Amino acid sequence: MHSLPDVSLRYGSLQVFHSLEEYKESGVCKIPGAVTLGKFDGVHIGHQKLIRKIMDFAHANSISSIVFAIEIQDRPILSHEERAVYLESLGVDILVECPFSREFMSMRAETFAREVLSETMHASYVCVGTDFGFGCRREGTASMLADLGRQYGFQVEIAAKERLFQEDVSSSRVRKALAKGDMKLANALLGRPYPVMGIVQHGRHLGTGIGVPTVNVHPGANKILPPDGVYASCTRLPDQTIRTGITNLGIRPTVGGKTRKAETTLFDFQADLYGQTIQTDLLDYLRPEHKFSSLDELKSQIGRDRESALAILPDECDRFYGGPAFEFHGQG
Structure with a gap:
């Protein structure tokens, strides 16, 4: 498992x-x-x-x-x-x-x-x-x-x-890949997906209000992070299951956010995770963070992001989490 x-x-x-x-x-x-x-x-x-x-x-x-x-x-x-x-x-x-x-x-x-x-x-x-x-x-x-x-x-x-890929593996190579948002190279160098771990925090519950609930984690203060944007992701939950989703890394300008968070929409999943430790693995970069004119426009884009992620996730999940004991949820 x-x-x-x-x-x-x-x-x-x-x-x-x-x-x-x-x-x-x-x-x-x-x-x-x-x-x-x-x-x-x-x-x-x-x-x-x-x-x-x-x-x-x-x-x-x-x-x-x-x-x-x-x-x-x-x-x-x-x-x-x-x-x-x-x-x-x-x-x-x-x-x-x-x-x-x-x-x-x-x-x-x-x-x-x-x-x-x-x-x-x-x-x-x-x-x-x-x-x-x-x-x-x-x-x-x-x-x-x-x-x-x-x-x-x-x-x-x-x-x-x-x-x-004919070059020495080094931490500096991982850093450069992360700086470019090249998650496939960063993850290949790491031998596993790049993680963002933290305790689920309460947000403003705006995602729930538009039918797209999220889990919010504050990344480590000094930790290197890839560019702000939306990523195809898998999240490891305390019950040992892994859920697919999309993660917005950034300040969430559409809703007037000020602090940098990892805000993850888990596909086909709803549960109270507040106060629990989760780990979200960033598998591939989808698009930059963007300020939308309304929450409805944001919700429509989240739907498109989901489709983009679902086209990527099967191969990435098979690479990093595949195996007979793997519990994989949210394939569509």
Whole structure:
């Protein structure tokens, strides 16, 4: 069943630590681990390759799988909650979010290998990409880490870069695709649909008044978002079903909106979702946001958007959600 884990459970079996100090104080750090390191702001298919390797090693050796995420100041592709939920769904045991502090920036590469990887994380195995850099001014390279691993007793594997459409997969490529509203490329790079997760909020109920009820979510404040507009989407509900729909991302100028929201019309569905966490996956861009002269004109356009979405959704849903356990609603 493709479902959204319950965020209220603190990401199910995944343990999340918001700093290296918090991890040290937990006592969990005494358990040996298979570790991968990087920004992991989108957990794209290149990141997933590293994660699969540490999980394979961890399972084979009965140790913990640990994702060490370096927190940078750039706006992330995923919110912290979205990243944690996805890592939990992959089966990762531990996520350590390490702020890119002045102290961390000035740490020498050898010190990082000894104090962080060996003495704090008790790493048995570390997997990084070929372009991995660490330590003050990125003085450490992947090959240097392998040398340090032999010195401090952990195995290092350097994984080749993942490629898609004859180019390296990277977070910057995902960001560029999102900036253009190229959801098919962004989703291919991510290996799954781009999500907008949040708690359903009360709106002005204008959609209900014209017979087109919506669910409203405020995206994460710092999260990168694609351009404002209307998207074909699928929404994962708390009851583990997935509903098709269309999502307007923007300020809703026709009704005098001021704040940016993800406002989703779910096809053939009505229920009270207020206060519950949902995840809306944006599958394809349909059109820009537009200010209509009346609500009737808006309602007519929503009908046309529905038809456009229904022409796209079967293929996209088969690609990302297909399978014998998949519950798919709203095909028309």
